[in-house]
Structure formats: structure tokens, C-alpha cells
Amino acid sequence: MKFRTEVEITKYPFNIGFDSPSLFIGSCFTENIGAIMRENKMPALVNPFGVVYNPLSIHKSLESILENKQYELDDIRFSKGLWYNYDFHTRFSNPSKDECLINMNSAIGNAHLFLNKLQNLIVTFGTARLYRLKQTNSVVANCHKIPAKEFEHQIMSVEEIVETWSALIEKLLERNIILKIIFTVSPIRHWKDGAEGNQLSKATLIVAVHKLIAKYPNNAFYFPSYEIMMDDLRDYRFYDDDMLHPSSKAIEYIWGKFESAFLDKESKDLLAKIHRIKQAVGHRPFNPNTSEHQKFINQTIASINEIKSKYSLINFDEEIEKLNSQIC
Numbered sequence: 001m002k003f004r005t006e007v008e009i010t011k012y013p014f015n016i017g018f019d020s021p022s023l024f025i026g027s028c029f030t031e032n033i034g035a036i037m038r039e040n041k042m043p044a045l046v047n048p049f050g051v052v053y054n055p056l057s058i059h060k061s062l063e064s065i066l067e068n069k070q071y072e073l074d075d076i077r078f079s080k081g082l083w084y085n086y087d088f089h090t091r092f093s094n095p096s097k098d099e100c101l102i103n104m105n106s107a108i109g110n111a112h113l114f115l116n117k118l119q120n121l122i123v124t125f126g127t128a129r130l131y132r133l134k135q136t137n138s139v140v141a142n143c144h145k146i147p148a149k150e151f152e153h154q155i156m157s158v159e160e161i162v163e164t165w166s167a168l169i170e171k172l173l174e175r176n177i178i179l180k181i182i183f184t185v186s187p188i189r190h191w192k193d194g195a196e197g198n199q200l201s202k203a204t205l206i207v208a209v210h211k212l213i214a215k216y217p218n219n220a221f222y223f224p225s226y227e228i229m230m231d232d233l234r235d236y237r238f239y240d241d242d243m244l245h246p247s248s249k250a251i252e253y254i255w256g257k258f259e260s261a262f263l264d265k266e267s268k269d270l271l272a273k274i275h276r277i278k279q280a281v282g283h284r285p286f287n288p289n290t291s292e293h294q295k296f297i298n299q300t301i302a303s304i305n306e307i308k309s310k311y312s313l314i315n316f317d318e319e320i321e322k323l324n325s326q327i328c
Helices: 028-039 055-067 097-117 158-175 194-215 225-233 248-262 265-282 291-310 317-324
Strands: 022-026 044-046 077-079 082-084 120-125 129-133 138-140 151-155 180-185 220-222
Touching (some): 022 055, 022 097, 044 097, 055 097, 055 120, 055 158, 180 194, 225 248
Antiparallel strands (some): 077 082, 129 138, 129 151
């Protein structure tokens, strides 16, 4: 007898591998999955603007990347000792105005160049709730701890999301007709509007995404991360201490589903080899000068060189440096 409802994911009509660069953009769940890919040396760029939650701000970020927009000093604001911009996450905030601007524009420039090789776009919507700065009536991606009285908020409609994103998808496909766009709704619960508000927001996002997928069936797809968390795991032991974010075990489980759905056998085998190499590099010997450990180092370097001979773009510089430092 089964005591849980496991979410089964059918195979997608394309694969994500070490030869298919992916851009991850959206909520912090995007960071979780994107970080796993980067840690395992898969070609991925994760959240060039930092974490962005609502569909309109994610849309604006991608528009800026497409246009290679360059911000100016007048676009930067100052509060509590830091310079910032409402389109960017707080990780870009800086006590130096010039450095803040340089870091923002560099992130956009790097992402714009990444578009030239992009094959997969993974978009995670976190909430349908928007915040508008009253002073300018502009939507912000991050409030930067500015007092709440300076903002007004609203819930985007399904129609608004579909309309704005349809226009963006058309632009993306003009640039790359074979681009695959994977939509997912973040399993992180946004509790500012309470339980009902969170459910209304998630439902809005899910309906909008499925309308986009129906409109672009050859390019847009859905990965059910929200459903895996809600209907498969559905237990507070799979949440972090705040009871809102998935735990590390939950993220690992959802990554396993993502890996099974999108990675081909060759990529999975390579992923396993890289994992073994990373474990070997992280091994701390009791005595690094023994012949056994020296043999172990040489075998690990040989494994790295074997992978590099087939996948020249995979970077093992850090691992090679650590291993070479242990050679007697």
C-alpha cells in the first residue's frame, strides 16, 4: 500500500546537458536548482539581477538583458549608507555609487553575451504580487527595506501575465527559434498575504503559465516543482525552520526529479564522475605524503584530464590547483 502521492513527470522532448547552456531567472528556488548545476560544472547562468519574484520584474530583467541596457548614475538611489536600484536584488547594493553601477551593468553585459549560446531558459515565478513605488508608479523587483508606506501593492491578473510574457517570448524566439523555455512556480510560500493570498497568487501564476504553454507548445514547458512540494512531499519535515522555504532535503529531491526529467544518460553519467572527483578533491588525508595518497592524487588528475579531453569547456582549474598543491 502506498501512503503518498508521488508526482510522476513524463520525459520532455529535449534534454539539458553539458553542451546546452541554461539561464535560470526568478525566485530563490531558481537559485537552488541553478546552483546545483553550477556546482556540478554544467553551463548555467543564474539570476543576473539577483533573486526576482514577480512575473513583471522578471520580464523587465530579461528585456534589459536582450537590449543590453546600461544603467546610469541617475538610476541609482541612496539609503542607509548604500547605493541601490529597484530593479536589482540587495546583493548589488554598495557603499560606492560607482561600484554599484559597474556591478549592475557588468551583470547585464555578461548575461547579454550569454544569450549568444543560450539553449534553455528556466523561469521561476515566485508570486503574482507586485509592489509599485508611489513616487514613480514603477514596479520594483526589490523594496530594499524602504518603508512600506512608500509602496502600494496589487496582484497581477492572469491576462496581464500572459500578455506581457507573450510579447517577450516572441522577442526571444526571434533571436533563437529553437529556444526552450521551462516555466516553474516556486514552492516557497509567500506569507505576507496569508494562506488565502498565497494560494490566490500561486493559482494565478499556474493558470498564466499553462496558457503560455498552450500558446507556445513547441518552445514552452512546465516543470511541476510546486506540485512536487505540495502534493508529493507535503510534510513540514521537508520545510526549513521558517516553515516557508523547502529544506535542503526537499531541494535535493526536486533536483532529482529535474535531473531525471531533463538530463540524458551521457550527462547523468558525467555528473556522477564529476561528483566523485569533487569528493576526491575534498578528501582530507591523515598523511598526504604517503605513496597511497600520491597515487590517489594522480588517479584523480587522470580522471579530470579524461573528462577535459571530451568536454573542453568544463573548468577544473580550482580542483587541479588543490590537487597539485598536494603533490610531493
